[in-house]
Amino acid sequence: RVPLFREHEKIGSIFFMRPPDRPFVRDEVDFLNRVAEAVSLALVRIQKLEESAELKNQWEATFNAVSDPVAIIDSNYDIIQANSAITDHHPGPIMGKKCYEVLYKKSAPCANCERGHRFRLEEPKNHHVASYEVFSQSLALDPQKPAVFVNIYHDITQRLLLEKQLLETAKLAELGTIGSSIAHELNNPLGGILSFV
Numbered sequence: 001r002v003p004l005f006r007e008h009e010k011i012g013s014i015f016f017m018r019p020p021d022r023p024f025v026r027d028e029v030d031f032l033n034r035v036a037e038a039v040s041l042a043l044v045r046i047q048k049l050e051e052s053a054e055l056k057n058q059w060e061a062t063f064n065a066v067s068d069p070v071a072i073i074d075s076n077y078d079i080i081q082a083n084s085a086i087t088d089h090h091p092g093p094i095m096g097k098k099c100y101e102v103l104y105k106k107s108a109p110c111a112n113c114e115r116g117h118r119f120r121l122e123e124p125k126n127h128h129v130a131s132y133e134v135f136s137q138s139l140a141l142d143p144q145k146p147a148v149f150v151n152i153y154h155d156i157t158q159r160l161l162l163e164k165q166l167l168e169t170a171k172l173a174e175l176g177t178i179g180s181s182i183a184h185e186l187n188n189p190l191g192g193i194l195s196f197v
Contacts, residue, residue, distance in 0.1 A: 002036035006044050014039060069153040072139075073099050075146045077109055103153065115149045120156075130157045 004012045014036050018024065024032070063070065064084040072081040077098045087094060090102055100106040100113075104123050112119050116138040122131050133154045138147040 002032050004036055004040045004043065006040060006047075011040070011043065066152070068155070069103065071099055071103075071151050071153075072148055073115070073151060074148050080148060099151070115151070116147075121153075128157075130155060131160050132156065 002014045002016065003010050004014060014032075016024070016032050063081075066083055067085060069085040070083040071079050071086060073079055077100060078096055079094055079099055079102060082094055082102075086102065094102045098109075100109050104110065104121075110121050110123075112121055113134075115136050117136055119134050119136070120131065121134060122129050124130075133156045135152040135154065137150045139150055140147045
């Protein structure tokens with residue numbers, strides 16, 4: 001019986017069997033201990049691979065659960081990773097393509113693009129102008145390489161339309177208030193004149 005260890009913690013044993021009339025000699029016991037050590041290392045590696053695969057699946061599920069388009073781009077505007085809000089709406093592979101080509105069908109970077117900062121884009125879309133608020137954050141994955149950028153593209157077109165409608169409604173309400181004040185100011189002297197007449 002040879003114990004299996006993971007970082008000084010016993011995780012099991014390997015049993016090597018032989019008839020009682022042929023006991024293991026010292027060299028064989030040393031060899032079996034090395035075999036058990038190799039099996040322990042292999043088990044630890046398998047466990048770490050399973051843990052990293054599980055973490056990768058959790059990360060991808062979280063990344064794809066974001067409803068707004070999210071892209072990780074490099075310093076050349078090439079897409080390194082994109083969530084399903086982008087990949088589901090674009091046929092074919094998009095990794096390695098330029099973000100402005102995939103998202104806005106442009107041949108050059110967007111005019112207001114400020115990677116690493118918050119900025120706003122306005123793009124023509126279906127006979128109207130769509131507005132996007134882009135939250136961009138630089139991220140250093142490797143100290144030896146240039147930083148990459150995580151961009152979240154939030155469509156604010158509807159919000160801006162609602163704000164514009166609220167502003168127009170407020171203007172009309174103020175105009176109504178002013179109109180009623182003027183009518184009141186005119187009505188008082190007219191009422192007095194009519195009474196006098």
